[in-house]
Amino acid sequence: MKTEHIAKTRMLARIVYASVLAFMLTGCVGTPERNSVPAELTNQAGIPGVSEARFWGDEWPTFSHEIFNTYTDAEFLRDFPATYNQPHNYLAISGGGANGAFGAGLFAGWTASGTRPEFSMVTGVSTGALTAPFVFLGSDYDDVLKQVYTTTSTKDIAEKRNLISALFSDSMADSAPLRALIGRYITIDIIEAIAREHRRGRRLFIGTVNLDAGRSVIWSIGAIAASDYPRKLALIHDVLQASAAIPVAFPPVVIPVEINGKSYDEMHVDGGTGSQVFVYPAQIDWPEITSKLKVKVSQRSMSSEIHFWMLTIVA
Numbered sequence: 430m431k432t433e434h435i436a437k438t439r440m441l442a443r444i445v446y447a448s449v450l451a452f453m454l455t456g457c458v459g460t461p462e463r464n465s466v467p468a469e470l471t472n473q474a475g476i477p478g479v480s481e482a483r484f485w486g487d488e489w490p491t492f493s494h495e496i497f498n499t500y501t502d503a504e505f506l507r508d509f510p511a512t513y514n515q516p517h518n519y520l521a522i523s524g525g526g527a528n529g530a531f532g533a534g535l536f537a538g539w540t541a542s543g544t545r546p547e548f549s550m551v552t553g554v555s556t557g558a559l560t561a562p563f564v565f566l567g568s569d570y571d572d573v574l575k576q577v578y579t580t581t582s583t584k585d586i587a588e589k590r591n592l593i594s595a596l597f598s599d600s601m602a603d604s605a606p607l608r609a610l611i612g613r614y615i616t617i618d619i620i621e622a623i624a625r626e627h628r629r630g631r632r633l634f635i636g637t638v639n640l641d642a643g644r645s646v647i648w649s650i651g652a653i654a655a656s657d658y659p660r661k662l663a664l665i666h667d668v669l670q671a672s673a674a675i676p677v678a679f680p681p682v683v684i685p686v687e688i689n690g691k692s693y694d695e696m697h698v699d700g701g702t703g704s705q706v707f708v709y710p711a712q713i714d715w716p717e718i719t720s721k722l723k724v725k726v727s728q729r730s731m732s733s734e735i736h737f738w739m740l741t742i743v744a
Contacts, residue, residue: 512631650668
């Protein structure tokens with residue numbers, strides 16, 4: 430009789446355990462509270478007052494298309510003094526996790542060699558998104574970049590959740606430490622410096638993936654920095670955090686947007702899930718852009734001085 434009671438107790442325990450496990454796995458995963466953009470309005474969502482804030486990673490942005498079709502030489506010289514009739518150097522930085530520290534060393538060495546150019550455009554995804562702002566600003570920020578990667582440990586990036594917490598949450602780790610790290614280094618002074626370079630015609634682009642739409646998004650950090658948008662510092666922090674938000678490992682980042690004055694939100698994650706590295710959307714007619722900007726011609730080769738650099742960090 431005692432053996433039968435023990436067997437029944439064990440069976441009941443298994444049933445309860447299985448039921449709890451099934452409950453946790455089939456719909457009790459925590460997600461941020463949402464006011465998501467209706468699917469039919471996806472293309473209308475934007476950052477109020479900042480039309481150039483972002484564009485789809487697979488389309489030529491309308492504002493850019495208009496500029497390069499309507500601007501006069503005088504207007505190009507006025508708005509793009511750093512890139513009009515100048516050599517062009519484009520740098521694309523990939524993801525790579527903690528190995529981003531190697532990138533910091535590479536840029537310091539490049540500076541020391543005396544051959545590092547001023548980049549006309551810098552793009553980044555994942556850990557490359559955290560590197561890109563400092564590389565964009567130039568060699569004066571090599572020490573800051575080195576500090577970011579050599580004084581940061583895992584606990585400064587994420588706090589691992591236990592199994593039960595992870596099952597009830599939206600990721601295996603809490604990325605609040607990463608958000609704090611971004612806030613510590615991407616300050617209002619950094620934003621103002623990025624804005625100054627944007628006004629010279631240089632560009633800093635960061636990639637994320639809009640989970641709701643299932644499409645890559647390219648954010649113009651300089652356009653946001655140079656705008657009057659009251660949340661611009663928080664928005665840039667959102668974008669950098671989202672670009673490094675590896676799905677499942679880190680929680681997605683909910684970014685506020687507007688449509689006709691009404692507030693909504695979008696869920697963004699690691700740009701590397703869409704593309705591990707990017708330079709510009711495939712739909713863009715880059716030869717037309719460089720022709721309009723009258724990229725400086727090399728006297729030796731009599732061809733435009735355009736150089737592409739790609740830093741691929743292997744995780």
